[in-house]
Amino acid sequence: METPVIQVQLKDPKQWKTLPPAEKLGFGNFFSDHWFTSHFSETKGWTDAKVEPYQNLSLDPAAAVFHYGQALFEGMKAFRRADGSIWLFRPDFNARRFNDGAERLCLHTVPTELFLKGIGAVVRADSRWVPKEPGCALYIRPTLIGSEGFLGVRPSREQQFFVILSPVGSYYSEGAAPVKIWVEYSALRAAAGGLGAVKAGANYAASLQAALHAKKKGYAQVLWLNVDRQGIEEVGTMNVFFVFKNEIVTPALNGSILPGGVRDSTIQLLKHWNKPVVERRITISEIYERHGKQELVEAFGTGTAATISHIGELQWQDKTMKLGGQHELSQQLLENLNGIQMGTKPDTFGWMRSLDSL
Numbered sequence: 001m002e003t004p005v006i007q008v009q010l011k012d013p014k015q016w017k018t019l020p021p022a023e024k025l026g027f028g029n030f031f032s033d034h035w036f037t038s039h040f041s042e043t044k045g046w047t048d049a050k051v052e053p054y055q056n057l058s059l060d061p062a063a064a065v066f067h068y069g070q071a072l073f074e075g076m077k078a079f080r081r082a083d084g085s086i087w088l089f090r091p092d093f094n095a096r097r098f099n100d101g102a103e104r105l106c107l108h109t110v111p112t113e114l115f116l117k118g119i120g121a122v123v124r125a126d127s128r129w130v131p132k133e134p135g136c137a138l139y140i141r142p143t144l145i146g147s148e149g150f151l152g153v154r155p156s157r158e159q160q161f162f163v164i165l166s167p168v169g170s171y172y173s174e175g176a177a178p179v180k181i182w183v184e185y186s187a188l189r190a191a192a193g194g195l196g197a198v199k200a201g202a203n204y205a206a207s208l209q210a211a212l213h214a215k216k217k218g219y220a221q222v223l224w225l226n227v228d229r230q231g232i233e234e235v236g237t238m239n240v241f242f243v244f245k246n247e248i249v250t251p252a253l254n255g256s257i258l259p260g261g262v263r264d265s266t267i268q269l270l271k272h273w274n275k276p277v278v279e280r281r282i283t284i285s286e287i288y289e290r291h292g293k294q295e296l297v298e299a300f301g302t303g304t305a306a307t308i309s310h311i312g313e314l315q316w317q318d319k320t321m322k323l324g325g326q327h328e329l330s331q332q333l334l335e336n337l338n339g340i341q342m343g344t345k346p347d348t349f350g351w352m353r354s355l356d357s358l
């Protein structure tokens with residue numbers, strides 16, 4: 001199927017929004033002036049690709065997205081370097097994962113060229129929204145939904161793909177300070193064979209109730225366990241790593257954990273530094289036991305929104321695991337990833353794509 005030509009219809013600059021100050025950004029609170037959108041139908045393929053002013057969607061209330069949850073998204077970032085140039089971190093990784101998710105949700109895949117060119121076109125249109133302040137970036141949210149109005153339970157024959165942009169600072173209100181995490185032993189986020197390994201909106205719907213309970217108790221996030229309520233999964237907004245004296249462990253991808261881009265980059269960096277990183281099953285009992293023996297040195301999360309986040313405390317039932325002030329490895333990872341993104345450290349793995357190349 002042909003990739004459509006992208007039309008660009010920009011807003012009158014007199015109607016541009018005022019840019020929010022960096023210290024007010026937080027995460028996902030502001031949206032840029034434009035979006036990218038394209039429609040798909042089984043008869044016409046991908047059509048109507050355009051950058052136009054940010055606006056509300058117009059959808060049939062019977063659309064599949066509302067009733068049967070055909071909704072998928074990605075999270076990516078664009079960075080402004082000191083010379084003013086704009087760079088994206090591993091957009092090809094996101095394009096691949098997006099289409100893996102589309103297949104799982106019985107949505108038609110978005111051609112990689114349309115995915116990357118659509119993102120390039122809207123980021124270019126809204127380049128003034130890419131913040132220059134340290135720790136800030138332009139968060140990119142590609143989204144794919146089933147848009148056909150029909151109530152039979154079958155895959156939607158029409159779809160909408162769109163990309164919105166949000167300038168962001170820190171994901172957590174704690175900023176760079178270590179986060180407190182609640183280990184959920186009752187509710188489940190996902191099970192192998194379900195949707196946990198793809199970025200379906202449904203995974204986040206499943207996580208909201210436990211996250212709300214955790215928040216009320218003073219925890220920033222929930223650490224999910226496997227169906228056996230023992231195996232460590234992920235934190236919904238990030239993958240997790242545990243640094244022991246003799247090994248660095250992250251849960252192996254088991255079909256219910258999201259294969260995170262920053263997770264993958266972290267593993268590659270650690271291997272490059274000859275650190276003993278392993279992907280394997282790890283249980284909460286093992287963490288509790290090894291924490292008791294003072295073998296657990298630090299723990300951290302990895303994610304596009306969360307970057308590298310230090311974990312300061314884990315609460316599992318009545319057991320509190322304080323992780324002290326050691327964040328040596330997570331800090332080193334954070335500085336290196338930042339450096340690669342901002343162009344102050346070599347991009348050994350070829351992760352960065354300049355906006356001009358999209």
Ligand code: COI
Binds near residue numbers: 238303304306
């Ligand atoms: C991301 O890190 O991009 C995420 O999608 C996590 C979350 C904000 C939903």
